[in-house]
Amino acid sequence: MRHSAIYPFTAIVGQEDMKLALILNVINPSLGGVLIKGEKGTAKSTAVRALADLLPAMETVKDCKFHCDPQDNNQLCGICQESLASHKQLVVQAAKMRVVELPVSATEDRVVGTLDIEYAIKHGEKKFEPGILAQANRNILYVDEINLLDDHVVDVLLDAAAMGVNRVEREGVSYVHPARFVLVGTMNPEEGDIRPQLLDRFGLSVIVSGEHDPDKRVEVIKRRLAYEANPDKFLQLYQEEQETLAQQIIQARQLFPTVSIEDELLTLVAKIAIALEVDGHRADIAVIKTALTLAAFAGRITVTSSDIQEAARFALPHRMRRRPFEEGILDWKKVEALFGDQ
Numbered sequence: 001m002r003h004s005a006i007y008p009f010t011a012i013v014g015q016e017d018m019k020l021a022l023i024l025n026v027i028n029p030s031l032g033g034v035l036i037k038g039e040k041g042t043a044k045s046t047a048v049r050a051l052a053d054l055l056p057a058m059e060t061v062k063d064c065k066f067h068c069d070p071q072d073n074n075q076l077c078g079i080c081q082e083s084l085a086s087h088k089q090l091v092v093q094a095a096k097m098r099v100v101e102l103p104v105s106a107t108e109d110r111v112v113g114t115l116d117i118e119y120a121i122k123h124g125e126k127k128f129e130p131g132i133l134a135q136a137n138r139n140i141l142y143v144d145e146i147n148l149l150d151d152h153v154v155d156v157l158l159d160a161a162a163m164g165v166n167r168v169e170r171e172g173v174s175y176v177h178p179a180r181f182v183l184v185g186t187m188n189p190e191e192g193d194i195r196p197q198l199l200d201r202f203g204l205s206v207i208v209s210g211e212h213d214p215d216k217r218v219e220v221i222k223r224r225l226a227y228e229a230n231p232d233k234f235l236q237l238y239q240e241e242q243e244t245l246a247q248q249i250i251q252a253r254q255l256f257p258t259v260s261i262e263d264e265l266l267t268l269v270a271k272i273a274i275a276l277e278v279d280g281h282r283a284d285i286a287v288i289k290t291a292l293t294l295a296a297f298a299g300r301i302t303v304t305s306s307d308i309q310e311a312a313r314f315a316l317p318h319r320m321r322r323r324p325f326e327e328g329i330l331d332w333k334k335v336e337a338l339f340g341d342q
């Protein structure tokens, strides 16, 4: 495993929900990402950046700007489609899934990329300069302070997240490329709210807060000081734990397609969604997908009712029907009563 000077994921003290939500999205990138909300200085950005070291290897089409998946002909960019049509096969290279950062100050052009209209008129062919969404395809797209993102950029993200493609249109010329990514957002709610449409796109949400246990706070200080004093030595201390977790993630990814769930548990999820008055059906689906992923991470091929309970904590709170400007509050008593009926 290659190490860069990034604080190791496994050295983060506590914050188990945040760590688990991130891991689940690596195991199953179709979960819909995670929104991490919490006060300043609670290891939110440290955890997301640290995820990079745990990300699995993948195959991409060689030299493709969008790292197209050679095994998925339906998701190829235009260039890879042409190349496949003329050569009958694509040249493959090994790559690693990455964390791509979208700075909150990024312009719309920087995010979607730019189309050179003059070039297109002069030469009759499109010239596209890829943006952040191109880098993000098949990777993790991380937006720190996502609640402060410009409205135009939010619109672009919503479109890409819904369609799985980035479409750039300038003066009648258009360019489309695949843009499927795991969206990870962090925010401090004290600095403003997030748009409801964007909130709804997140598969999972977690709330983090600072440690209240003095011993754990001391451990946070000690680890940070040790890391800053000698990053290489610190990384070495955690290397084995990092490798074990990375391996566990790979195994869970392999196991995931074989995990099944009984109809009884589907009914339980439907009842929870009705009892909690969630909006629409996205919530039910998100709970089930999360429960399937939790089972895979635990090395099981069947979902249990405790997977459902744990999944509900991640997938429901941000989907509760609420009045404008009101936080969704999950009424656990209603959920527990339904588990009691099981």
Ligand SMILES: Nc1ncnc2c1ncn2[C@@H]1O[C@H](COP(=O)(O)OP(=O)(O)OP(=O)(O)O)[C@@H](O)[C@H]1O
Pocket: 007, 011, 012, 013, 014, 015, 039, 040, 041, 042, 043, 044, 045, 046, 047, 186, 188, 220, 223, 224
């Ligand atoms: N639970 C923790 N374990 C290890 N280090 C921690 C923990 N919580 C905070 N830290 C340390 O505190 C510092 C602040 O963390 P970080 O920058 O990730 O905060 P944040 O939640 O992203 O907040 P902000 O939005 O202010 O950046 C970092 O040096 C980080 O290593």
